[in-house]
Amino acid sequence: MNVLRLPLIALLAGVLGLAGCSVHQPASLYQLDSGTPGQPKQAEGMAVVLGPVTVADYLQRETLLQRQEDGSLSAATDGRWAGSLSADIDQLLVRQLAWRLDSQRVVLAPAIASFSPDVQVLLTITRLDSGKDQPAVLDAQWRLIDRRGHVRDNRMVHLEKLHEGSTADQVKAQGELLQQLSEQLAVALKPLANQPPLVEPRKPESKPAPKKSADRPKIPMASPIRTDLEVFRF
Template identity: 75%
Template sequence: MTFLRLPVLLLTGVLALAGCAAHQPVALYQLDSGNPGQPKQSAGMSVLLGPVSVADYLQRETLLQRQPDGSLSAATDGRWAGSLSSDIDQLLLRQLAWRLDSQRVTLAPASNAGTPDVQVLLSITRLDSGDSQPAILDAQWRVLDRRGQVRDNRIVHLEEKHAGGTAAQVKAQGILLQRLAEQLSVAVKPLANQPALADEKKPAAKPVAKEEADKPKMPLASPIRTDMEVFRF
């Protein structure tokens, strides 16, 4: 009986150990937004950030690792704590508000914000790293003035080295987004002194020349009726 039960006990122990390993807690990560200060000006530039589009492969909680051959694989020791897209939005928002010193930086859509001084359209097509691969950010932005005219259009490629490991990679990715926010603030600042939008006015009536106004008006001729008859021979 002992020899028959021993394999069963060993199998049970192996399954228990496997179960414990499968349920080990996984580290959760958020992007490092640095130490942005609190903007002081409540009447600073009005900036609408967005829409901010993020590549489809980044819209998940899985923390991806770039391999030397260019492929991507899911990290086994960590994942994002929530939505990466939301993390990106909030990091850029806080960084821009601090660098522009304005409390009037909002995320799109903002229906009650009125016409902003500047709108930033941003597309992030790559944000990843690997244990032996640097963190890389590829993005494109367009800056619109309050009239909706494109004032700046740029494609950027940024890289940041790291020491390896998941935590170091996440920190490097956050640094890349901080550098992106710095470049955006440089592109936006020159639009702080835009002229105000001109009110649309109806064309004024053409003034009457003084000489014409001083001329006496001739009375209109009116027909005169008489009782006389005219005979023709």
């Protein structure tokens, strides 16, 4: 009887082991697709500081979230982000902007003290997600600050893109939305490339003309009067 039980126990253990292996299979890791940006050629192109880039709190995690039909979010079971999503967003935007502006002077904030930017981009991303049956959606807002500290542009952006439904397709669609964002941002930045210098050359001060004294009436000088009359005393 004991001899018959051993093969059965071994079989059950094998089945449970296989089930455990299938449950604990490692999830796939994903990164945003930055496209195929070219290498910028101008070493002295437009100087841009990108950032701070603020990303919504719910995106500050390695979990790949799925948007449901009712608007709720759930964690994906077949994949997660390979590292920091915020860092991926920063690097994607820097490479895209540098290529579209043809400038190697596009850097992330904070820039070194000696770097004098033509424009600083303040960017806030409030939404970047998708779902199996929901399109990829990107909501963002930017402000462009010129070298004098003036706000030159303030814009809110809403972008959507359909996909095939798989996790890989969703991640690709999200990356393409960020590429579209960088394209719109580059268009807004280009007119600010030719700003007047921060310190304008000082014009030589013109000397004021000497003031003319007001004409005063001339008073004749008194002159002594001589007389030849003699005075006689008696």
